[in-house]
Structures are given as C-alpha cells and as structure tokens.
Amino acid sequence: MEASQPVIHHHPSKLPCPGPELNAPLQEWDKTAFSPPPQILPFVAIICGSGLGGLADLLENSVAFPYKDIPRFPQSTVPGHAGNLVFGELQGKACVCMQGRFHYYEGYSIAMVTYPVRVSTLLGVETLIVTNAAGGLNPKFNVGDIMLIRDHINMPGLFPCMSDAYDADLGRLAREVAEEQGCSSFLQQGVYCNVGGPAFETVAESKILLSLLADAVGMSTVPEVIVARHHGLRVFGLSLITNLLDSEELERNDEGRKGEYCSCVEGMMGRIHCKQNDLLV
Numbered sequence: 001m002e003a004s005q006p007v008i009h010h011h012p013s014k015l016p017c018p019g020p021e022l023n024a025p026l027q028e029w030d031k032t033a034f035s036p037p038p039q040i041l042p043f044v045a046i047i048c049g050s051g052l053g054g055l056a057d058l059l060e061n062s063v064a065f066p067y068k069d070i071p072r073f074p075q076s077t078v079p080g081h082a083g084n085l086v087f088g089e090l091q092g093k094a095c096v097c098m099q100g101r102f103h104y105y106e107g108y109s110i111a112m113v114t115y116p117v118r119v120s121t122l123l124g125v126e127t128l129i130v131t132n133a134a135g136g137l138n139p140k141f142n143v144g145d146i147m148l149i150r151d152h153i154n155m156p157g158l159f160p161c162m163s164d165a166y167d168a169d170l171g172r173l174a175r176e177v178a179e180e181q182g183c184s185s186f187l188q189q190g191v192y193c194n195v196g197g198p199a200f201e202t203v204a205e206s207k208i209l210l211s212l213l214a215d216a217v218g219m220s221t222v223p224e225v226i227v228a229r230h231h232g233l234r235v236f237g238l239s240l241i242t243n244l245l246d247s248e249e250l251e252r253n254d255e256g257r258k259g260e261y262c263s264c265v266e267g268m269m270g271r272i273h274c275k276q277n278d279l280l281v
C-alpha cells in the first residue's frame with residue numbers, strides 16, 4: 001500500500017539560540033578538517049541507540065569515519081556504541097548514521113552530547129531519526145515492544161517550544177510501515193522520559209515517573225531532539241523496550257526485536273524524501 005501524501009509544514013525555530021555555551025563547540029567546527037564523501041549528501045541522520053548500531057550495517061555504499069578521526073567529536077565510552085559516523089544509503093536514500101551516541105552520564109556536557117546533531121545540520125540533514133533502548137513503565141508494555149515516541153518529559157527544560165517535537169506525519173507513516181511489516185501487534189506509542197542515569201530507576205522512582213504519565217524511560221534522546229527542533233529538523237523517534245520497571249526483579253532482553261526494529265527504520269527511510277526535492281512523505 002502506498003503512503004498517503006500529507007503536506008509537511010516545516011517550522012524552523014524563530015527563537016534565539018539557547019546560549020553561547022551550547023553553540024560554542026559548533027563555532028569551532030572545522031569543515032576543512034573533515035570531508036564527508038561528496039557522492040553522499042545525507043538528508044536524514046539516524047542516531048543508533050544502545051545495542052542498535054547494527055542499523056548502520058544495513059547501509060549500502062557506506063563510508064565509516066571513526067569518531068576519533070573527526071576533529072572535536074566526542075568519543076563513545078559506553079558498550080554497544082561503536083563510535084563511527086557512517087555515511088551511506090538506506091532504501092536508496094542518502095543518510096548518515098551515528099553508530100554510537102553520547103550520554104550526559106558519560107561526563108559530557110549537553111553541548112557535547114548534542115554536538116553531532118548540530119554538525120548534521122551543517123551537512124544538510126533535514127530529518128532526525130532517534131532510536132534508543134528504554135525501560136518500560138506502562139503496565140501494558142512487554143519486553144521487545146517498539147514504542148513510537150509521541151512526546152517526552154524533560155524536567156530541567158530548555159527552549160525552544162517543544163509542544164510539537166515529534167512529527168505527527170512521520171508518526172502516521174511509522175504506523176503504516178509497522179502494519180505492512182507485521183509489527184503492529186507490538187508497536188506501542190508513548191511518552192519517553194529522560195533521566196540522568198547511569199543507574200536504573202528504583203521502584204519508587206518508577207512509580208513517580210508512571211504517575212507523571214511517562215510510558216518509557218531512558219538516559220538519552222531528549223537533548224538531541226531539542227537541538228534538532230531548534231534547528232528546524234523534523235524528528236521521529238523509536239524506543240526498543242529492553243526491560244520493564246514494574247517489578248522488583250529486572251528482566252532485561254537487549255536482543256528482543258532488534259531485527260524488526262531495524263526493519264521499521266529501514267521502511268521509514270524508504271518513505272522519507274528529500275525536502276529540497278519537494279518530495280515529502
């Protein structure tokens with residue numbers, strides 16, 4: 001079934017930048033010291049969550065740059081985050097995959113955690129796909145469910161306005177893709193809550209988050225989304241539920257439905273078109 005063709009209204013933020021401390025690293029970005037492959041002009045950036053770096057392996061005609069070879073880039077320190085910027089094509093669409101993200105609990109400032117998102121805007125990216133591993137709070141969730149991020153909770157707050165952070169059209173498209181791929185029975189939708197980590201939540205903390213109407217919890221994603229929205233990117237996010245927080249015994253399954261998860265992202269890539277070519281989903 002072909003996707004319907006809704007018109008996307010793109011609203012780049014008219015708000016001022018969050019402040020010199022957030023933008024300073026980008027001002028020092030030296031374009032001449034890093035040259036992405038000229039034949040691949042990515043219009044989508046994908047951030048691979050913990051254990052989800054296999055997404056980057058699906059790219060065709062790929063060229064990988066280890067973070068250590070990219071000037072000023074932070075380094076991955078968390079297992080399951082390989083630390084490569086991979087350019088290539090997914091479903092024939094040019095994209096750049098961050099095979100490894102940065103977390104606040106690694107000791108990076110939020111400016112550095114979000115630095116790759118700002119760099120991706122310099123590379124011409126229009127849409128950001130964020131993926132993550134998250135703990136399920138919603139009692140209806142199961143380990144291995146995939147949660148389409150509908151909204152998020154970010155207590156410290158940062159502007160700009162986040163009332164429409166996650167693109168509704170891309171969300172609709174994701175549900176169509178999931179249906180086509182037979183994933184609907186385990187596709188959930190919900191609110192992702194960002195916590196500092198690195199410890200998982202206590203039972204009491206989980207109850208508080210659930211009472212705040214959070215459906216899943218993780219230690220990433222939200223800063224990236226805020227910066228992406230500030231730059232006017234469209235955002236789409238998926239969480240893979242790797243554990244549930246409703247019991248005192250932590251049952252964790254990182255393998256879960258990784259394959260299906262990657263297929264959903266791949267299916268989305270097949271449907272997202274470059275805005276500059278006026279061929280929006």
Ligand SMILES: O=P(O)(O)O[C@H]1O[C@H](CO)[C@@H](O)[C@H]1O
Nearest residue numbers: 049050103132133218219220
């Ligand atoms: O959010 P991603 O990078 O997927 O990582 C998630 O998995 C790690 C916990 O195992 C935490 O870093 C949590 O945020």
